[in-house]
Amino acid sequence: MRLLFVGFGTVAQGLSELLIEKKEELGEKYGLDWKVTGIVDMLKGSAHDPAGLDLDEIMAMVAEGRSISDYPNGGCTWDAMKMIERAEADAMIEVTYTDIKTGQPATDHIRAALARGMHVTTTNKGPLALYSNELVELAAANGVQFLYEGTVMAGTPLLNLIRETLAGSAISEIKGILNGTTNYILTQMEAGMDYATALKQAQELGYAEAVPDADVLGWDALAKVTILANVVFGASLSPDDSPCTGITGITPDDIAAAAADGKRHKLIGRVWRDGNAVHASVAPLLVDLDHPLAGVGGATNAMTITTDTLGDVTIVGPGAGRRETGFALLNDLISIAKEA
DSSP, X not given: OEEXXXXXXXXXXXXXXXXXXXXXXXXXXXXXXXXXXXXEETTTEEEEEEEEEOHHHHXXXXXXXXXXXXXXXXXXXXXXXXXXXXXOOSXXXXXXXXXXXXXXXXXXXXXXXXXXXXXXXXXXXXXXXXXXXXXXXXXXXXXXXXXXXXXXXTTSOHHHIIIIITTTOOEEEEEEEOOHHHHHHHHHHHTTOOHHHHHHHHHHTTSSOSSOHHHHTSHHHHHHHHHHHHHTSOOOOOGGGSOBOOSTTOOHHHHHHHHHTTEEEEEEEEEEEETTEEEEEEEEEEEETTSGGGGOOTTEEEEEEEETTTEEEEEEEESOOHHHHHHHHHHHHHHHHHHO
């Protein structure tokens, strides 16, 4: 399988580490024999070689701060669209920055790759939250796969669980903790910190950005519930269709009052079916201490899936991380290889 990386930041490098480490196992066990024929990154440069780039050397160059465009016998100055148009590749890995409001430039990258007959895997939430139905249809029309496990809960296989393991079950609701940053802050507040101190600590640990609005105002979780509404329930929602409230208004007094009542605050993303209508929301909710979601602390994610066959099924795991999110991409590539 000839691979094209569009974006070569933290997540792409996490996948690269896994591809290198597991190369023999991937070929022998899963039939995934791979080579990277193209890499393009807005800041780190570009390289293309139909015979295959040396991924170890590329990783070393990036670690040393050298431009990928300086790669010998393959370095170039192509931008993403030119790379997608010209690269000899079977599958594109789209891992550029996420823009929840426009889905760009990732959506155009995905459209172009699918139209060229490339399989696509992405961790980019913007295109899925805004254009999932269109992109799924485009992939089908071109006879290729479009996979996006890493857009929700990173490497924790929520979408695969629903699509494969729970096949045959009718799902009426999915709800849970979709943002590790806010869950970490709420956990620290319950331990006695105020909001500002907990947020600062989350930033120091790398859980929260310097401008943390996407997390603390609920926008990140909103993108994820929109994806779930559209790809699991077949809806056509956009993020603006659903109410969203973050955690900035929660006070230590609120935390204490909830604890006294045997409850715990969690930022809950929720998608549910009401007759033929599908709804989604993000808001801080009080969760009973005996509910599985209440015991999920720190930066961990968890989702409870309500089915007609098994009742409630809860999946818990990491919702972020270099290798964790890279694993979601790897899992998608294995799925593509199995169907090839």
